[in-house]
Amino acid sequence: MAFTMRVPPFPLRDLLPVLFAAVLALGAAEAAKVPAVYVFGDSTADVGNNNYLPGSDAKANFPHNGMDFPYSRPTGRFSNGYNGVDFLAIHMGFRRSPPPFLSIANKTKHPIHRGLIGTNFASGGSGILDSTGRTITLTKQLQYFSTLQSSIVKHIATEPTYHLLSKSIFLISSGGNDIFAFFAKSNAPNKTSGDQFIATLISKYENHIKALYNLGARKFGIVDVPPIGCCPYPRSLNPTGGCLEILNQLSVGFNKAVKLLMHNLSLTLKGMKYSVGSSYEVVSAIIRNPEALGYKEIKTACCGAGKFNGESGCTPNATYCSERHLYLFWDLLHPTHATSKLAGVAIYYGSPQFASPINFKQLVEDQN
Ligand SMILES: *[C@@H]1O[C@H](CO)[C@@H](O)[C@H](O)[C@H]1NC(C)=O
Ligand SMILES: *[C@@H]1O[C@H](CO)[C@@H](O)[C@H](O)[C@H]1NC(C)=O
């Protein structure tokens, strides 16, 4: 494995203190700061659940994915190395993301069934709505968690289970695929239809979060939707090669509503804590100021084919770049290991621009 600690110049004033904190923290190998982390969402968080779905084409368990992962191993992550969830888990003191639920689903003697480590339920292609994608919906991911929760209760009894879950972190990274799906089926979304769609999405998100709360979740780390209109795939659809602004506007609208939703929920759900981490702000900061943050290429994907390498996925026959740490995007829709690393730092240690109302570190360390 060839990860070098990349320390680019950081003239962005707000990212500077963040990085000092991160460098100090990374220097000290520590034990996990929370009992467990449970992960839900889409391909930005999937670490291999989709490997277990026969017939699904939303997979990444083949080269060149994983070429910078330890032992150059494709795991199902949509990345050349780690994804954002891996880095968030590392900051919380774990080795990387907990394993995919489906890899241990039938191994009921596995430590995960006793509530140790945590579990990753995320599935590439899924969304907040049941109608988005043909993989493991968020509803289904929550059903899997509910099954697991019962299994933990069986092993350590009810009260310790609720105590464990109340101290654990529940990470959710979803919404982008719903926006893509809405865009694909409404040929010209306007302000009214866009707002209506976001309201539907948020109301469904609210149900998911309440369901997790009822199962014992208290600490929520929500990751928002990046400016998805700037991914290589949407760019390849745009005759000008620019970002597809309508997708970015929908992302902004969704992200604003998510913050409001979480704030509202924290007022009514007793003991609920949260942070909304902004992948939108991180990716926007990189696009605004690429050289300053150490990037050489922010439009074209490292791996893929066609315009911006954004017309098809990172398959074994696709071409890939050598300077992967200088690219914002790994494939047509997903960030590189380097970008995920930067996002992990900004969301974990960052100012309110990158995580609010508190950052993930404060969420993790909250003892009340
Ligand atoms: C678990 O076992 C059931 C029943 O044998 C099977 O249908 C399912 O595919 C298995 N799941 C995994 C992820 O192996
Ligand atoms: C917006 O789009 C919806 C759905 O396509 C359509 O029914 C509605 O008439 C449009 N409204 C305006 C103001 O264009």
Ligand SMILES: *[C@@H]1O[C@H](CO)[C@@H](O)[C@H](O)[C@H]1NC(C)=O
């Ligand atoms: C949050 O609460 C305010 C005030 O009650 C309400 O107007 C708004 O619609 C709510 N928003 C969400 C997303 O829950």
Ligand SMILES: *[C@@H]1O[C@H](CO)[C@@H](O)[C@H](O)[C@H]1NC(C)=O
């Ligand atoms: C690679 O193979 C896939 C499936 O066979 C095909 O759809 C795709 O166009 C090919 N890509 C390149 C870059 O040749």
